[in-house]
Amino acid sequence: MLRRIILACVLLAALAFQARAALVDSYTFDDPAPGDPFTETDQGSNAVNIWMFYGGLQRVSQDAFPGGGNALQAGAVSTPPGPLSPHATSPGNDDMKAGVSFASSSVSPLIGTKQVTGITIMGWFKPTQPITGTTSLMALLRGDSGADDTPHDGRALMEIENVSGTYRITGIGRRLDSDGQRLTYSNLGIDNTSNSQTSALPLNTWTYLAAVFNYDTGSITLYRNGAVLSSTAPTGDSWQLTSGTDRTSNTASLGIKIGGQINDDTTPFTGFIDEVQIYNEALSATGSNSIQSIYLSQVPEPSTLVLAAWGGAICLLKARRLFSSRLRTPFSVAAERVRPSHAEHS
Numbered sequence: 001m002l003r004r005i006i007l008a009c010v011l012l013a014a015l016a017f018q019a020r021a022a023l024v025d026s027y028t029f030d031d032p033a034p035g036d037p038f039t040e041t042d043q044g045s046n047a048v049n050i051w052m053f054y055g056g057l058q059r060v061s062q063d064a065f066p067g068g069g070n071a072l073q074a075g076a077v078s079t080p081p082g083p084l085s086p087h088a089t090s091p092g093n094d095d096m097k098a099g100v101s102f103a104s105s106s107v108s109p110l111i112g113t114k115q116v117t118g119i120t121i122m123g124w125f126k127p128t129q130p131i132t133g134t135t136s137l138m139a140l141l142r143g144d145s146g147a148d149d150t151p152h153d154g155r156a157l158m159e160i161e162n163v164s165g166t167y168r169i170t171g172i173g174r175r176l177d178s179d180g181q182r183l184t185y186s187n188l189g190i191d192n193t194s195n196s197q198t199s200a201l202p203l204n205t206w207t208y209l210a211a212v213f214n215y216d217t218g219s220i221t222l223y224r225n226g227a228v229l230s231s232t233a234p235t236g237d238s239w240q241l242t243s244g245t246d247r248t249s250n251t252a253s254l255g256i257k258i259g260g261q262i263n264d265d266t267t268p269f270t271g272f273i274d275e276v277q278i279y280n281e282a283l284s285a286t287g288s289n290s291i292q293s294i295y296l297s298q299v300p301e302p303s304t305l306v307l308a309a310w311g312g313a314i315c316l317l318k319a320r321r322l323f324s325s326r327l328r329t330p331f332s333v334a335a336e337r338v339r340p341s342h343a344e345h346s
């Protein structure tokens with residue numbers, strides 16, 4: 001009986017728990033490093049913390065979903081709102097954003113996305129100002145020395161563009177980080193279903209975005225709120241694909257940027273960002289550990305909530321009954337067996 005109850009509870013928990021085997025970096029903005037409000041701890045396997053340029057001032061109560069906790073506040077600033085992170089050493093680099101960068105691949109601990117066939121990046125975004133040009137949402141940098149020279153120098157990057165009034169969610173990937181790849185944006189995936197910011201990334205509304213980069217097949221797939229976006233055909237070079245298994249360069253990433261560039265104030269995002277995650281594989285659209293399952297684990301359908309509540313109540317009730325029965329000691333059971341009846345007293 002105990003085995004059945006444990007198995008039932010484990011299966012129930014699996015419905016709402018995303019597999020974490022490929023989760024290399026995860027930032028909830030609820031986990032400051034002990035004694036250091038400027039640092040957000042990484043909940044993924046890389047365990048590489050990021051910098052928040054204004055520390056606790058950027059951790060704000062903005063639930064992207066029920067129970068989501070704090071979010072990162074990002075945006076350009078004219079007057080610094082408080083003490084600037086000691087990591088922001090470049091002159092004039094003082095926007096509200098987050099990230100981390102390293103001088104070279106040899107010293108970078110971001111090793112989870114080197115020599116992989118796929119990468120998935122995702123997060124929740126809530127813009128509070130209209131998008132006027134190209135706005136960086138998040139990116140994983142490539143592994144050579146030029147990785148932060150321009151806004152597009154990333155191994156896996158997601159942004160929103162306003163091109164003459166047409167808004168596009170864009171994914172840009174780079175399989176190899178050699179100099180020969182620097183000037184071509186490998187496989188530019190564009191959401192061509194949206195002609196306004198209202199439909200692409202609406203103002204003052206939380207939107208879940210994900211970009212899946214498959215470096216073996218040469219494809220980028222974009223998602224909004226768990227659903228696949230219609231995208232244009234890839235443009236740029238072919239990622240130098242071969243007949244064998246194609247992987248990213250054997251170099252650690254030079255950094256992560258969230259809400260803007262790390263070393264300058266170009267392409268800032270103004271609004272809130274939450275639950276930024278990076279996986280070292282190309283996640284599928286549906287099934288276990290998929291884009292849809294991760295999205296639904298954070299914003300479950302009403303039927304899923306009812307099932308989870310019902311199943312949880314059953315698990316608790318069964319466990320309570322089982323443990324209550326085991327609390328009855330052999331001495332109390334023996335005492336009940338020898339307790340005289342009412343007729344014996346009369």
